[in-house]
Amino acid sequence: MDPLVNEINKYLVTIFNDVLMIEEKTLQSSRFKDVSIKEMHTIEAIGMYEQLTTSEVAKKLGVTAGTLTVSVNNLVRKNYVERVRTDHDRRVVKLxxxxxxxxxxxxxxxxxxxxxxxxxxxxxxxxSEILMLGLKNLHDFLERTKEQLPK
Structure with missing residues (x-):
């Protein structure tokens, strides 16, 4: 393997693992210790200003609506997420x-x-622009790879 490819790969793997570990330990040692990493990513997918349906959030996270519902139920119970019925159609529930x-x-x-x-x-x-190009290339590769995964 090309030494540069090998070194970049080691950094990417280490960075990915370190980010998750830091996020998890930070949550565990904060007033938000009742939130898991999975739930944190659900909060991130819901976002600050939008009201999204369960289906929209599930699509962002790449999970089924049923899988997301378990996480959302926990986050509602813990008072991090609210379910909001829309005024124009009371059947539609947004998060x-x-x-x-x-x-x-x-x-x-x-x-x-x-x-x-x-x-x-x-x-x-x-x-910075060269880094951005590399990250865009990585993102595009991961998107193409996701599309090839079984549904």
Whole structure:
């Protein structure tokens, strides 16, 4: 294997694992210790300002609506997520974050923004754009790979 490919691969694997570990340990040691990583990613998928249906959130996360419902039920019970019926059709239920859910979302988002800022801190504009191109290529590869997975 090309030494550069090997080194980049090691960094990507380590970074992925470290981000998850840091997020999990941070949650466990905070006032949000009742939230799992899976639930945190559900909160992230619901987002700060949108009201999304269960199907829309499930699609963002790549899970079935049934699988998501278990996580949402827990987050509603823990007061991080609210189910909201729309005025124009009371049968339609949308998901939104409660005030506590929005606080957790902002703290999680800050960690990600700090991580990105630190990553590009010593780069000039051209270097940052090259990194962005590499990340876009990685994203596109992962999207194509997801499309090939069994449904």
């Amino acid at each position: 939104s974050l409660s005030p506590t859910g929005r606080l957790l979302y902002r703290l999680h988002d800050k960690f990600h923004r700090d991580m990105v800022r630190e990553t590009i801190a010593e780069m000039d504009k051209d270097q």
